[in-house]
Amino acid sequence: MRLFKKKRDIQGFITDLHDKKQEIGFVPTMGALHAGHISLVQAARQQSDFTVCSIFVNPTQFNDPRDLEKYPRTIEKDLQLLEQQGCDAVFYPDVAEVYPSGTTHPPHYELGQLEYILEGKYRPGHFQGVADVVSRLFYTVDPDHVFFGRKDLQQCKVIEQLIALNPDFNRIRMHTVPTLREADGLAMSSRNTRLSPGELQKAPAIYQTLNYLKAQLAPGDLTPLLDEARQRLISEGFRPDYISIAQTDTLEECMYWDGQTPVTALIAAFLGPVRLIDNMELYPGRG
Structure with missing residues (x-):
């Protein structure tokens, strides 16, 4: 080399x-x-x-x-x-x-x-x-x-x-x-090395929240779903910057979903002094 x-x-x-x-x-x-x-x-x-x-x-x-x-x-x-x-x-x-x-x-x-x-x-x-x-x-x-x-x-x-x-x-x-993840779902990141042992145990909550959003996604107003996701992270000790469901192509925020547009959830949140980000495709669209 x-x-x-x-x-x-x-x-x-x-x-x-x-x-x-x-x-x-x-x-x-x-x-x-x-x-x-x-x-x-x-x-x-x-x-x-x-x-x-x-x-x-x-x-x-x-x-x-x-x-x-x-x-x-x-x-x-x-x-x-x-x-x-x-x-x-x-x-x-x-x-x-x-x-x-x-x-x-x-x-x-x-x-x-x-x-x-x-x-x-x-x-x-x-x-x-x-x-x-x-x-x-x-x-x-x-x-x-x-x-x-x-x-x-x-x-x-x-x-x-x-x-x-x-x-x-x-x-x-x-x-x-594609994103590579630890066995518990935490997205691999250089910043993970700055997490304490206790924070490393909590960090997979971001991945769990993304899975929750995917499981609960339904056509209509997305505000209640996003509010619940935020509360889930806060209860685990996170300080979210944003939890967003966005159009996959443009990343424009989608507050009302028509059931057809491809959408992706994106999260950025602090756990202690470390800021973590992750995302997950919620709906890829049809064909």
Whole structure:
């Protein structure tokens, strides 16, 4: 497995691969890798000739500096894990390499309503930071395929829009990989390492609440169902930011369901100091 820290080095290497008609699969991460990340690497290996993973804790997508400071960093373990899983190359730059002109005057990306709803509402500027760093990584790695986890569904929608709006990225194929879960249903996340043993026992309540929403979904006003879901989480010690049932295609909130529109439930809630997110498709539509 090759390790690159400089853009010019990996760009030269990737150019040679493209000249040999090799297709590049790319998995962007912020490190602290777990089995969910590895599922992305495995998908990349299946879909492409050469797999690249990036490890970069991006400062511009953290609206809370304390969250950035506490984000787990486990680079030695991450590199060992990636090598064991057959990853071909890792791009591990520092902040100055990704942002040579600094981070104070970032470009603006047209993300539409995705920037202001759900995660965008509670984390202002987050998706601008995501779009900026992913765009920079795309220009560096020049991938043919990219792989993101469905747990971050709204982020996946942002990346899809980023690819669609930039002609330089139009040949990139986006792959959304299903959420990987622990045996108790908790969605795998790097943030789970910050949960105490007691909090880890409570954390699956998010998954249980999503299953409750799926089981109880019925045409009509969804307000009572959402209120009950919120109370269930609060009773378990969570502080919800949002519990939403949204149209799957647009993530626009759906307060009245017609029984036909594909919908997905999305939850973001604090358990102690840790903010957890998850989602589940409630109704996929007919055919």
